[in-house]
Amino acid sequence: MNLPVAELHIHLEGTLEPEMIMSLAAKHSIELPYSSIDELRAQYEFSNLQSFLDLFYANMLVLRTREDFHEITMAYLQRAHASGVRHVELFFDPQAHVERGMDLRDVIAGIRDALGEAQDRWGISHKLIACFWRHAPASEALELLRLMIAEKHDIDGIGLDSSELGFPPELFVEVFDLARESGLHVVAHAGEEGPADYIWQALDLLKVERVDHGIRCLDDEKLVQRLVAEQMPLTVCPLSNIRLRAVVTMADHPLPSMLEAGLKVSVHSDDPAYFGGYMDANFASLMETFNFSTGQLAQLARNSFESSFIDETAKRERL
Ligand code: ADE
Ligand code: ZN
Numbered sequence: 099m100n101l102p103v104a105e106l107h108i109h110l111e112g113t114l115e116p117e118m119i120m121s122l123a124a125k126h127s128i129e130l131p132y133s134s135i136d137e138l139r140a141q142y143e144f145s146n147l148q149s150f151l152d153l154f155y156a157n158m159l160v161l162r163t164r165e166d167f168h169e170i171t172m173a174y175l176q177r178a179h180a181s182g183v184r185h186v187e188l189f190f191d192p193q194a195h196v197e198r199g200m201d202l203r204d205v206i207a208g209i210r211d212a213l214g215e216a217q218d219r220w221g222i223s224h225k226l227i228a229c230f231w232r233h234a235p236a237s238e239a240l241e242l243l244r245l246m247i248a249e250k251h252d253i254d255g256i257g258l259d260s261s262e263l264g265f266p267p268e269l270f271v272e273v274f275d276l277a278r279e280s281g282l283h284v285v286a287h288a289g290e291e292g293p294a295d296y297i298w299q300a301l302d303l304l305k306v307e308r309v310d311h312g313i314r315c316l317d318d319e320k321l322v323q324r325l326v327a328e329q330m331p332l333t334v335c336p337l338s339n340i341r342l343r344a345v346v347t348m349a350d351h352p353l354p355s356m357l358e359a360g361l362k363v364s365v366h367s368d369d370p371a372y373f374g375g376y377m378d379a380n381f382a383s384l385m386e387t388f389n390f391s392t393g394q395l396a397q398l399a400r401n402s403f404e405s406s407f408i409d410e411t412a413k414r415e416r417l
Contacts, residue, residue, distance in 0.1 A: 100182030100378050101395055104402040104416075105366055107310050107333035109229070109259070110167075110190045110209065111158040112369025113174040122160035130160075142372060147291050147342050148261055150372060158194055167208025175216035177370075181378035184416065185406055187225040188213070189257055192242060193234060206252055225407050227285065229257035230273060232265035239273045247280050254407065255283030257310065258300075262292040267299035274304040283307055283407050285333075289314035291344055294321050301330070308333060308405060313344065315361070316352050326360045331405030337380050338368035348387040357394060364402035 116135045123130045132138040144150040161167060171188070178186060188209065195205045206226070213224040228246065230239035246253065256277045258270055267286055277284050288300040290311035297315050300306045301324070312332035315321045325332065334353055339345040345352070356363045365384065370376040375383075384390060390398075403416045 100180075101381060101399050102182050102184050102416075103365070103377060103399050104185040104187070104406045104408070105178060105183045105377055106187045106308065106331075106364065106402060106406055107335055107366035107368055108174075108178075108186065108188055109369050110171060110174065110188055111154065111161070111194065112373075113177075113371050114157055114161070114170055115173070115371045118170060118173065119157050119160055122162070122166055126160065126162050128160055144342055144372075147344075150342055150369070151260060154369065154372065155194060158191075159198060161195065162200070164204040164208040167205050168212050171209045171212035172215065175212060175220070175222060177376050179216070179220040179222060181376045183222060183377055185223045185403065185408055186213075187227055187254075187406060189227050189229045189259065191231065191259065192228045192246070193231050193238065196242065202246070202251060203249075210252060223408060223412065225254040225283070226252070227255040227257050227283070228253045229259040229287075230270070231260040232258055232267075232270065232287075233261040236269045236273055239270065240276065243273055243276055247276070253282065255285060257284075258286035258288075258304070259310070262287060262290055262296065266292070266296055267304050271303050274306075278305060285310055287311055290339075291342075294318035297321060297325075307331070307407075311335065311339075311344075313339060313352050313356075316355065316359075322359055322361065325362075329362045331362045331364065331401070332356070333366045333405070334363050335366050335368035335373075335380070336384055337370075337373040337375060341373040348383055351384075351387070353384065354388055354390075357397065362401050362405060363398070364405055365398055366402075 116138045141153055216222045274284050284306050285308040286300045286304055286306045287310040289297040294314050294317045308331040310333050336351050365380050367376050367380055
């Protein structure tokens, strides 16, 4: 049986499986640069974060309608349910969809409909988090966030993602100030490929409630002490780190040292359609390499719920 967990680091567009890319391209008469699924799959070899993002952004262009967003979200939730996920905090990239002319209301409505159905069907609770691109100007993120707030778009929080190196969190202070003032939750990717300093910035300048990835914190002892003292959640994605070569092999993965240091780490799947699997595959790979004890597994599962934005009563019921 799969461990019951909360999935807190999952990009909706990263659950777009090759089969769905082909079927949506056919549905919308979109010409792809690949003629078969095998040809598409042959592209899934990455040398770093950017090499993955280039393909990820190109593939998500097949998502065109509210129904498409409903379909991809439902397919993910069904898979997540089968792998033990009881609560999900789903990321999506609004700029990607607005850029090609979609109405953000259709994007969010398609996702929300599926989240509601999964709640009724499988009891999976949820939050929805809009991630802003760090490779695009902060002014663009600020403008879009202002619009989303003015038009009361139904999101629970914001995040920060995309190319990390050269795009430090300090560029996005105004965006995060506005989000917090508006009562939104705030998270940010930091310390995936970028240095420990980006994690300091995410904490001190963006005042995040969780750090996505954060594995580079181990380069800085003072930072580790602070993260432990504050029990700041770090959402770690083992298969992603291997496939994007942030870590060489699973045996080199810092998760056991992070647990040992008392960091509040939990396990997540990031972009499972690209990195070799969903929550269950991440745990299977970790178990094969580290053979975690029942106590360690329970700690990881407990951390995932405690790090979530579920309200405190519901949290206690899940633990
Ligand atoms: N967008 C989707 N996956 C990402 C990752 N692993 N890092 C940064 N941005 C992302
Ligand atoms: Zn991510």
